[in-house]
Amino acid sequence: MDRTNALAERLFRDAAAALELASVYLGERLGLYRSLAGQGPATSAELAERTRINERYAREWLEQQAVSGLIEVDDVDAAPAVRRYHLPADHVPVLVDGDDVNYQAYKGVELARAIRTLPDLVQAYRTGDAPPPQPWEPEGRAEFNRATYLNRLGREWLPGIPEVDERLRADPPARVADVACGTGWSSIAIAEAYPNVTVHGVDLDEDAIAAARRHAAERGLTDRVTFAVADASGQRAGQFDLVTVLEALHDMSQPVEALRTARGMLAADGSVLVVDEYVEDRFTAPASELEQYHYGWSLLSCLPGAMGDPESAAVGAVMRPDLLRGFAAEAGFTETQVLPFRTPMFAFYRLIP
Known part of the structure; x- marks a missing residue:
C-alpha cells in the first residue's frame, strides 16, 4: 500500500x-x-x-x-x-523577460498546444498516422529557443568549436545554411555573432518563415539573412561552409536523407552541426527527470509529428548518440564528433564528411 x-x-x-x-x-x-x-x-x-x-x-x-x-x-x-x-x-x-535564458512562461503555451491535440492523438495512436498539424492560433507558437540562441549560439556554442569559429571569422565570408530554422532566431544569432557571414534559413512551415523574415527585418539583417519555405533538398549543393540542424533532426521523418542532403550542401572543409536533446547513452528505467521530460514531449509531439510517412524512421525526442552516429554514417559522414560540452538540455555533434 x-x-x-x-x-x-x-x-x-x-x-x-x-x-x-x-x-x-x-x-x-x-x-x-x-x-x-x-x-x-x-x-x-x-x-x-x-x-x-x-x-x-x-x-x-x-x-x-x-x-x-x-x-x-x-x-x-x-x-x-x-x-x-x-x-x-x-x-x-x-515569467516575463523573453530575452533571458531563464524565461519559462512559454511552457504554458506549449502545454496548451499539446493538450489541444489529444483527441486527434488518440486516433493517431490507433492508426499509426500523424495527427493533423496544429495552427498557430489560438494558443500562438512559443519561440522557446529564442533567448538561448541569441545569448549562447554565437557567443558560446560556435566559439567553442575552434575549426568552425575560425572559418566563420575568416575571409572570404562564410556561408551558413540553417536547416529547419523555425522562426529564424538561430539564423539571426549566427549573423549577429559573425558580422561577415551570410545565413540562409529553410523551413517547411510558411508561418514560421514569415515570422523569421519579420524578425530579420526588425534587426536590420535582411542583407545577410534570407529565408525560404523549402526543404533542404532544394538548396544549392557544395555552397555552404556550415550547415546547422538545431533541435530538429529527431523531428524529421527521414533523418538519414536530411543528413545526406546536408552533406551535399557543404563546400570543401565544411561541416554539419547538429544540436539535439541531451539524453542518456542507453535506456534505463526509472530514469532522470530530464529523460522523463523528453519522453513526455516525444509521446505528445515529436514522435506523432514524424508518423504517417511509411518511410519514417519514427525517432521521437529521445535520439541517443549511437543512433545519431548510425544515421550520420549511413548518410556518408566519415566522423561524428560528440563535442566536449553540453547544456542541461542539449548535446552537440559535429559531422565531418
Missing part, C-alpha cells in the same frame, strides 16, 4: 503542476505578468482595468498565483478587493 499511496500522491502533484502551467498560460497570454512587472503592484480591479479582463477572473488568478508562490501579496488579511499583489523581481526573468 505504501507504493500505491505514493503513486496516488505523485499523480495528485502532477495534476497540480499541470494546472499551474495552465495558470501560467493565462498569465502569459493575457499579459498579466507583464502588467505586474511593468506597471507595478495591483489590486484585482487595477489589474483587470490595465489588461482589459473581468475583475472577478483577475481576482481568482491573483489569489491562485499567490497561494502557488508565483506572485506575492502585501497583506493576506486584507479584504479580497483591497489586497495588492506584486511580482517579485527574481521571478521576472522566468
